[in-house]
Amino acid sequence: MTEVDARGLSCPIPVVETKKALKAHPEGVCVLVDSKVCVENVSRYATAMGYNPKAVEKNGEWTIEIKK
Amino acid sequence: MNGTKEKRNLLIGGLVIGIIAVGLVLLGNPKNMGFCIACFIRDIAGATKLHTAGVVQYVRPEIIGLVLGSFLTAVCFKEFKPRGGSAPMTRFIISVIVMIGALMFLGCPFRMILRLAGGDLNALVALIGFICGIATACFFLNKGFNLGKTYPQRGLEGTTLPAINVLLLVLAVAVPTFFAISEKGPGSQHAAIAISLVAGLAVGFIAQKTRLCMVGGIRDVILLKDWTLLIGFAAIFVSALVMNLATGNFKLGFEGQPVAQTNQLFNFLGMYAVGLGCAMLGGCPLRQLILAGEGNSDSAISVLGMFVGAALVHNFGLQGNAVDGLPATQGKVAVILGIVILLAIACYYTFAKKGENK
Numbered sequence: 001m002t003e004v005d006a007r008g009l010s011c012p013i014p015v016v017e018t019k020k021a022l023k024a025h026p027e028g029v030c031v032l033v034d035s036k037v038c039v040e041n042v043s044r045y046a047t048a049m050g051y052n053p054k055a056v057e058k059n060g061e062w063t064i065e066i067k068k
Numbered sequence: 069m070n071g072t073k074e075k076r077n078l079l080i081g082g083l084v085i086g087i088i089a090v091g092l093v094l095l096g097n098p099k100n101m102g103f104c105i106a107c108f109i110r111d112i113a114g115a116t117k118l119h120t121a122g123v124v125q126y127v128r129p130e131i132i133g134l135v136l137g138s139f140l141t142a143v144c145f146k147e148f149k150p151r152g153g154s155a156p157m158t159r160f161i162i163s164v165i166v167m168i169g170a171l172m173f174l175g176c177p178f179r180m181i182l183r184l185a186g187g188d189l190n191a192l193v194a195l196i197g198f199i200c201g202i203a204t205a206c207f208f209l210n211k212g213f214n215l216g217k218t219y220p221q222r223g224l225e226g227t228t229l230p231a232i233n234v235l236l237l238v239l240a241v242a243v244p245t246f247f248a249i250s251e252k253g254p255g256s257q258h259a260a261i262a263i264s265l266v267a268g269l270a271v272g273f274i275a276q277k278t279r280l281c282m283v284g285g286i287r288d289v290i291l292l293k294d295w296t297l298l299i300g301f302a303a304i305f306v307s308a309l310v311m312n313l314a315t316g317n318f319k320l321g322f323e324g325q326p327v328a329q330t331n332q333l334f335n336f337l338g339m340y341a342v343g344l345g346c347a348m349l350g351g352c353p354l355r356q357l358i359l360a361g362e363g364n365s366d367s368a369i370s371v372l373g374m375f376v377g378a379a380l381v382h383n384f385g386l387q388g389n390a391v392d393g394l395p396a397t398q399g400k401v402a403v404i405l406g407i408v409i410l411l412a413i414a415c416y417y418t419f420a421k422k423g424e425n426k
Contacts, residue, residue, distance in 0.1 A: 008217030010154070010350045011284070012291055016209055019292070036147060037279055044071055045292055060149070 006042075007034040007061060014038045015045050018066070022049065028067035034060060042066075074278075075299055081274040082303025088267050089182055089304070090311035092130070095259035099317065099326030100186040102308075103130060103271065104179035105353035106170035107327075109371070110378035111255050112236070115247040118379035123253025127240040129261050131357065132233045133268015134275070135371075138361025139230040141276040150226025152365030155215040158413060159366055162345045163373025164380065165406035166353065169341030171378065171387045172334050172395060172403050173197075174327055176353045177282035177342060181301060183328065185308035187320035190328050190335050197336035199286055201343025205414065206290045213348070213418040218366060226363025229371060237265070254327055275358045282352040283343065329388035334395050334403060338388065341407050348414060 002025045006014035014033050021029040028051065031042050039055045039062045046053040046066045055064045089102030101107060107124070114125030142148040170176050173194045175183060180198065183191035205213070239246055241261065250256040258264060274280065278300060285298035312318040322330055329335070346352045349370055351359060356374070359367035381387050386399040 008151075008154075008219060009214065010218065012209060012287060012350075013214055015292060035149065040074070040279070044074070044296065045294065047071065048292075048294060 001065070002029045004029055004031045006038065007032050009033075009038075010035075011038055011041050015041050018042050018045060022046075022051075022066065028065070031064040031066065033062050033064065038062075039064060071296070075296055078278045078280065078296065078300040079303050081278040081280060082300040083307040085271050085274060085280070085300075086185070086304040086307025086309075087311055088271060090185075090308050090315065090317065092259050092264065092267055093317065094315060095263055096257055097259055097264075098254040098257045100183045100188060101175075101179060101254065101327060102182060102267075103354075104175050104182070105131070105134075105357060106167060106176035106374065106378070107174070107179065107254065109167070109353070109374050110171060110382070113375050113378040114255060114382070115249065117248055118375070119382035120248075121382040122255075123250050124255045124382070125248040125250045126255040126258055127236060127247050128258070129237065129240070129264035130268040130271075132237045133265045133270075134272040134354070134357045135230055135233045135361045136237075137269035137272020138276040138358040139227075139272075140269075141273045142362040145277075147276075148226065148363050150221040150223055150363040150365065151218045152221050152225060152369075154218040154366045155417075156366055156369045158215060158417075159349060159370050160373040160376075162348055162410065162413065163356075163370040164377035165410055166342050166345035166349070167374045167377030168381055168386055168402050168406050169338040169345065170353070171381045172329075172338030172399055173342070174329055174388045174390060177339075177346070178304075178352070178354050180339065181282065181305050182308050183325070185305050185318075186312050186325075187318045188325040188328055189320065189322045190325060190330060190332070193332045194335045194339035197338065197340040198343040200336075201340040201345075202283060202286045202347045203290055204340075204411075205344050205347030206287060208414040208418045209291060209347070211418045213414055215348070215417055218364070221363075221365060225365050228365070229360045229368040272358065272361065275354060276362065281355040283346040284351060284355065286343075287347050327390050329390055329395060331388070331395055334388065334400060337403050337407065341403060341410060344407065344410050344414070348410065
């Protein structure tokens, strides 16, 4: 799965990057973020686009798997 | 947090903030200025004698409360995370310009909503400028605008601004004569220290939990067609409007509005600069205070930029003139030059990436 590394980036950039990645890979992408706000924003965007995002936390970093 | 709960919290949070804001006016704050991050940072800059404009000098406990409210909330909910290092000097300059724009209009985005809710139509012109500024920033964001990554920092880096605010509070309570305090004008109008502080803490808590941001709301609609954050913005407007109507503080019109200026071109351009600059920073002045409380030292630098910006504005007479409505030439030049600099910075961080270490 295509990976978007948005760690250290502040919103809205992780969401913009997710948007671009999903446009290129409509089947789904994996987004790495390191703040809860970004998890919320990326997940909200993915849900609005009809995906089913799942975030898993590990040491203050999250991997959000975005699939249909 | 799922979407519905998030929206509900923003709605309730926004309504409560609107009530607190008008409540502060009823308890002594200047009209339509229950909260104004730009004005209050300027007042603190005056109180600490960075500028000597006699009418706007007071250590506003609301600001201290916002930072500490966010800090305590972030610590309690394990969201305190010291981080920084994303183009701090550039953020400082952007923040100086944001302050120049805000003090031309005479208010931050938060006060713009409160002024609208008080019937001040100058704020409507400013809102259009603000939206245009954010739309301009969205253009750059879509093209790849990025000030760069932040990196984890040591604890002290993230606690410095909250600590400064504790010190400011202790000094303001223990030795108030240490600071300059306005005897007339907006700086002399304020609620009691304890009330202002508690109001700041409460709004700091709400804003930290809900991620409320005046810039983010409009930005998300333009960029992502996401209306979530705008709910907070709208809720503040509605509750402040109802409160103003109920307490006789609503006055519709352009003329004679409290702490306002009527040069509409510069109301527009001032808030255009604020919208553009804040969207580049990633959040409105309120959000910068909240993020600084969460340990973000880039946002702390932005707060310092606004602090210095406010001093520059009053030392060089760049502010919007609330008396006869005509801003001075140097103020107009500063706003226009500020917008040009913001656009140049936006171009640089969007297009000039090749050959750099990212």
